[in-house]
Amino acid sequence: MKLIFEKSVEGRHCASLPKNDVPEFELGDELRRSHPPRLPEVSENELSRHYTSLERRSFGVNSGFFPLGSCTMKYNPKVNEDIAKLEGFTEIHPLAPVNSVSGCIEVLELLKKLLLEITGMDNLTLQPSAGAQGELTGIMMIKKYHQSRNDNRDKIIIPDSAHGTNPATASMCGMKTINIPSNSEGRVDISRLKEVAGEDTAGLMLTNPNTLGVFEKDVLEITDIIHKSGGLNYFDGANLNAIMGVVRPGDMGFDCVHLNLHKTFSTPHGGGGPGSGVLACKEVLSEFLPYPNFFNTSDFYKTEDIPEKSIGRISGFYGNFLVYLKALCYILSLGKTSIPLSAKTAVLNSNYFKNLLSKKYNIPFPNDCMHEFVISMKDEAKNKGVTANHIAKMLIDRNIHPPTVYFPLIVKEALMIEPAETEAKELLDEVAEIFLEIYDIAMNDPEMAKAAPINTEISQPDEVLAARKPVLNFYDEENVDV
Amino acid sequence: MYNYLPSTDSQKSEMLKSLNLKSIDELYSSVPHHLIVENLDIPEGISEFELVSKMKDIANKNTVFATVFRGAGAYRHFIPSIVKHSVSKESFVTAYTPYQPEISQGILQSIFEYQTNICELTGMDVSNASVYDGASAAAEAVSMCRNNKRTKALISGTVDPRVISVIKTYCDAADAELVVFGEKDGLSDLDSLVEMLDETVSSVYIQQPNFYGLIEDCVRVSDIISKSGAKFIMGVNPIAMAILKTPGEVGADIAVGEGQPLGMPLSFGGPFLGFMASKRELLRNLPGRIVGQTKDKNGKRAFVLTLQAREQHIRRDKATSNICSNQALCATTASAYLAAMGPNGLLEVAKQCLSKAHYLKDKLTDLGFSPVYKGEFFHEFLTYSPVPTNIVLEHLEKHGILGGLPLGNRILWCATEVNTRQEIDRMVALLAEVVK
Numbered sequence: 001m002k003l004i005f006e007k008s009v010e011g012r013h014c015a016s017l018p019k020n021d022v023p024e025f026e027l028g029d030e031l032r033r034s035h036p037p038r039l040p041e042v043s044e045n046e047l048s049r050h051y052t053s054l055e056r057r058s059f060g061v062n063s064g065f066f067p068l069g070s071c072t073m074k075y076n077p078k079v080n081e082d083i084a085k086l087e088g089f090t091e092i093h094p095l096a097p098v099n100s101v102s103g104c105i106e107v108l109e110l111l112k113k114l115l116l117e118i119t120g121m122d123n124l125t126l127q128p129s130a131g132a133q134g135e136l137t138g139i140m141m142i143k144k145y146h147q148s149r150n151d152n153r154d155k156i157i158i159p160d161s162a163h164g165t166n167p168a169t170a171s172m173c174g175m176k177t178i179n180i181p182s183n184s185e186g187r188v189d190i191s192r193l194k195e196v197a198g199e200d201t202a203g204l205m206l207t208n209p210n211t212l213g214v215f216e217k218d219v220l221e222i223t224d225i226i227h228k229s230g231g232l233n234y235f236d237g238a239n240l241n242a243i244m245g246v247v248r249p250g251d252m253g254f255d256c257v258h259l260n261l262h263k264t265f266s267t268p269h270g271g272g273g274p275g276s277g278v279l280a281c282k283e284v285l286s287e288f289l290p291y292p293n294f295f296n297t298s299d300f301y302k303t304e305d306i307p308e309k310s311i312g313r314i315s316g317f318y319g320n321f322l323v324y325l326k327a328l329c330y331i332l333s334l335g336k337t338s339i340p341l342s343a344k345t346a347v348l349n350s351n352y353f354k355n356l357l358s359k360k361y362n363i364p365f366p367n368d369c370m371h372e373f374v375i376s377m378k379d380e381a382k383n384k385g386v387t388a389n390h391i392a393k394m395l396i397d398r399n400i401h402p403p404t405v406y407f408p409l410i411v412k413e414a415l416m417i418e419p420a421e422t423e424a425k426e427l428l429d430e431v432a433e434i435f436l437e438i439y440d441i442a443m444n445d446p447e448m449a450k451a452a453p454i455n456t457e458i459s460q461p462d463e464v465l466a467a468r469k470p471v472l473n474f475y476d477e478e479n480v481d482v
Numbered sequence: 483m484y485n486y487l488p489s490t491d492s493q494k495s496e497m498l499k500s501l502n503l504k505s506i507d508e509l510y511s512s513v514p515h516h517l518i519v520e521n522l523d524i525p526e527g528i529s530e531f532e533l534v535s536k537m538k539d540i541a542n543k544n545t546v547f548a549t550v551f552r553g554a555g556a557y558r559h560f561i562p563s564i565v566k567h568s569v570s571k572e573s574f575v576t577a578y579t580p581y582q583p584e585i586s587q588g589i590l591q592s593i594f595e596y597q598t599n600i601c602e603l604t605g606m607d608v609s610n611a612s613v614y615d616g617a618s619a620a621a622e623a624v625s626m627c628r629n630n631k632r633t634k635a636l637i638s639g640t641v642d643p644r645v646i647s648v649i650k651t652y653c654d655a656a657d658a659e660l661v662v663f664g665e666k667d668g669l670s671d672l673d674s675l676v677e678m679l680d681e682t683v684s685s686v687y688i689q690q691p692n693f694y695g696l697i698e699d700c701v702r703v704s705d706i707i708s709k710s711g712a713k714f715i716m717g718v719n720p721i722a723m724a725i726l727k728t729p730g731e732v733g734a735d736i737a738v739g740e741g742q743p744l745g746m747p748l749s750f751g752g753p754f755l756g757f758m759a760s761k762r763e764l765l766r767n768l769p770g771r772i773v774g775q776t777k778d779k780n781g782k783r784a785f786v787l788t789l790q791a792r793e794q795h796i797r798r799d800k801a802t803s804n805i806c807s808n809q810a811l812c813a814t815t816a817s818a819y820l821a822a823m824g825p826n827g828l829l830e831v832a833k834q835c836l837s838k839a840h841y842l843k844d845k846l847t848d849l850g851f852s853p854v855y856k857g858e859f860f861h862e863f864l865t866y867s868p869v870p871t872n873i874v875l876e877h878l879e880k881h882g883i884l885g886g887l888p889l890g891n892r893i894l895w896c897a898t899e900v901n902t903r904q905e906i907d908r909m910v911a912l913l914a915e916v917v918k
Contacts, residue, residue: 001587003598004595005595005598012824013827014564014821014822014824014827015562015822015823015824017834017899018899020830020833020837021904023837023841025833025836025837025841027836031726031727031858032726032727033725033726034731036724037723037825038825039602039823041824041825041826044562047568047821047822048567048568050821051567051569051818052571054588054591056588058588058589059577059585060572060574060575060577061577062572062576063576066578068578071578076576077486083537086538086541087541089544089749090747090748090749091546091547091558091747091748092544092750093547093550093556093748094750095554095555096545096547097879100544100545100884101544102543103542104544114524117523118522129618129752129753129807130805130806130808132806133618136655139655143655163795164793164794164796164798165794165795165804167798167799168794168797169804170799171800171801171802172802172804173656176799215510217513219514220514246510246513246518247513247517247518248517251517262807268575270574270812271579271589271592272579272611272771273612273614273807273809273811273812274752274753274807274809274811291647306647311651311655312650314651315617316555316615316618316645316648317615317644318750319752320752321751321752321753322750322753323752323753331524332525332527332528332533333484333485333528333533334527335524335528336527337485338485339524340519342485344507344510345487345489345506347510348494348506349497351501351509352497368511368512393584401578401582404581421487423488424489424493453584457587457782458587458778458780458782458784459778460584460779461583461584461779462777462779462784463776463788465777466774466775466776466788467774467790467791470772470788470789471774471775472608472765472773472774473597474594474598475601
């Protein structure tokens with residue numbers, strides 16, 4: 001498919017603007033750029049077709065089964081999209097006077113109340129724009145908490161099953177990461193945790209259920225060990241969908257939690273964002289929350305007079321408002337009964353699907369899985385050369401989005417599968433058959449597996465070449481020979 | 483109650499039976515029993531119809547001003563319908579990060595096109611796939627310049643105070659120093675910059691146009707910085723880039739900015755778009771996703787996420803940023819907007835911003851709202867207010883006009899291509915009433 005720049009014809013127009021109705025002002029030449037940007041020149045029809053073609057080459061939750069582990073690809077309700085397009089929300093300037101934005105403030109306060117109840121926390125900020133920024137906010141607050149007590153703790157304890165964002169976040173806050181291994185059940189090794197927790201422990205970052213899908217049943221002991229050492233507990237909410245409304249991070253001994261509203265609370269992921277990474281905390285961390293925190297003052301925008309204990313501002317304004325607005329709509333729709341019911345249905349779907357796949361696939365940590373589970377292709381890779389990636393590519397040929405591959409790192413040749421609650425039983429039956437069939441095909445004819453996908457527009461792009469000779473924009477090609 | 487759960491009760495029973503379970507609750511046996519929430523204290527769910535009417539009621543509690551003369555980091559521009567339709571397509575909206583290139587060529591190509599557009603606007607060599615907003619882009623840029631020897635970052639006092647705040651938050655967390663240098667006549671005080679530059683300075687951040695709307699002398703800034711070994715980061719308004727000298731032309735090392743003016747509505751501050759581009763030699767320091775062009779096994783052009791060795795999922799605690807999700811759909815919006823406008827359309831937007839802001843300034847000056855600074859400006863300018871600002875602005879608000887942003891006894895005004903001469907004249911007539 002052509003790039004939009006390849007469709008460009010000099011002098012072609014699309015958008016129309018009104019004629020300038022005031023005297024033209026000319027800037028001096030010394031201030032002006034010498035050449036215009038080489039932006040595309042296309043007609044509206046061409047532009048429309050271009051994006052239609054691009055859409056056809058994309059795969060969303062609407063396209064088919066999307067069991068991408070730890071990403072919670074549940075159905076994204078359309079009504080929430082419509083609500084987020086209401087002019088009463090989209091046309092509001094973030095620095096408009098407070099008395100003109102009472103609807104926005106109502107959104108913030110309603111959502112705050114609901115999320116605090118669901119997390120069991122005391123206060124929160126909606127500023128973080130993604131899970132990773134929520135993590136950053138949480139660890140900044142934990143750092144500031146210790147600093148405020150003249151305590152130089154600088155170690156963050158992170159299990160080896162954690163997402164890469166956890167150690168990267170700790171580093172951004174000048175903290176050192178202490179990795180602790182998982183035990184044979186795929187859970188935190190408590191004796192190792194006791195050894196490493198001490199007077200330099202700033203905190204623990206834990207995902208629960210963890211990335212193997214296993215609930216840390218000793219969670220109260222774990223959080224207690226950290227508290228007794230003087231550290232604080234951070235809950236990575238990436239997997240909250242398993243326990244939403246069933247059990248609360250605040251009741252498990254956690255001092256703060258980030259939520260991925262674009263996972264658990266159904267806001268669409270947009271091909272990589274915008275998301276929303278709300279950070280909720282207990283009272284002990286409340287005064288360290290980012291500024292501004294909700295609308296207590298009438299002139300909040302006139303000053304950057306940030307309270308001394310606050311970590312400061314994390315977003316230019318108040319985070320991704322239209323995104324968390326959709327999460328509010330979702331929670332209001334589901335309510336008291338269906339919030340926990342959705343979590344439980346996700347867990348049921350996952351266990352049901354795991355059971356179907358276990359007929360052929362190896363699941364190294366099969367017990368107590370919640371909303372997701374992890375397959376290992378280690379033996380198949382060794383014996384037949386059939387890897388997790390081969391299975392992933394074969395699924396693509398059957399219009400199934402592959403699971404997360406090669407994560408968590410503690411499982412060799414991992415395929416991490418999360419069938420969300422919005423999938424029906426008969427669909428799970430159908431796709432399980434495909435998974436099993438593919439397994440047989442791959443084992444009987446590994447070469448066929450290695451050739452996949454064959455039904456796609458492109459197949460097996462050369463990632464080494466991409467990294468070795470980076471061509472990162474259209475006009476690069478003039479300089480670099482691919 | 484509307485819960486989007488498809489399986490029927492009898493299907494669920496079958497599923498449980500296949501697992502030898504009596505109830506779903508048994509799947510929670512590893513959760514300490516006393517922690518299970520008995521009575522979640524939130525309201526019962528509502529139907530789609532009730533939801534829509536409730537949310538419309540809430541939206542109607544906001545005031546939508548027919549006329550806006552306020553910018554200060556969030557700008558009202560014309561957004562062609564084709565832009566909104568292009569990016570509302572379901573497979574863009576509901577896709578995840580394009581980890582699987584074979585079924586994500588559409589998203590990957592749209593990001594590649596976005597990267598090209600950003601490079602063209604800024605005159606830089608390489609762009610990432612976006613970060614959260616302009617302020618976090620600025621903070622990430624400052625972080626990527628820091629090293630063990632150069633730990634101090636300088637930033638001009640003429641930068642948007644909210645951007646300075648976010649950078650400071652990131653610097654504080656990393657125990658790094660951020661020093662704000664002074665301003666003179668509304669512009670960065672370059673004499674004080676010269677004095678402060680030493681071998682510990684990692685980067686210097688200048689905003690173009692600056693918070694007061696004034697056009698900084700970035701050629702001179704670049705000249706000063708180039709001898710010091712520090713990196714020059716320019717925070718730019720993307721619409722102004724159609725007309726002003728680019729970061730590439732003045733010799734900046736990194737360009738960042740708030741991409742909201744490129745087709746995104748005001749939306750109470752988000753989602754917006756942080757864009758980030760640099761010279762090629764800084765490529766491996768850029769945070770976030772980057773899309774690259776390559777060939778597939780049959781030699782066909784293909785796009786992939788590339789240079790991932792920089793990122794958190796590979797480098798873990800050695801990564802300099804933790805970003806993974808970004809603002810991909812907003813990047814697509816910006817690309818669709820730039821394609822809809824084209825080079826001539828974008829230039830026309832920029833020219834009209836410039837002309838209308840100058841027309842507005844002349845009219846306001848005549849009324850006694852005298853400009854605070856004399857420097858050349860783009861589409862924003864600061865004036866004194868002859869009467870208290872709250873009286874001025876409340877009078878305008880009563881007539882459906884959101885006036886400029888009050889800053890003490892001064893007002894920061896903004897005009898864009900959507901402000902007609904008639905609107906400007908009407909506002910000026912209303913202001914004449916309060917000035918009398």
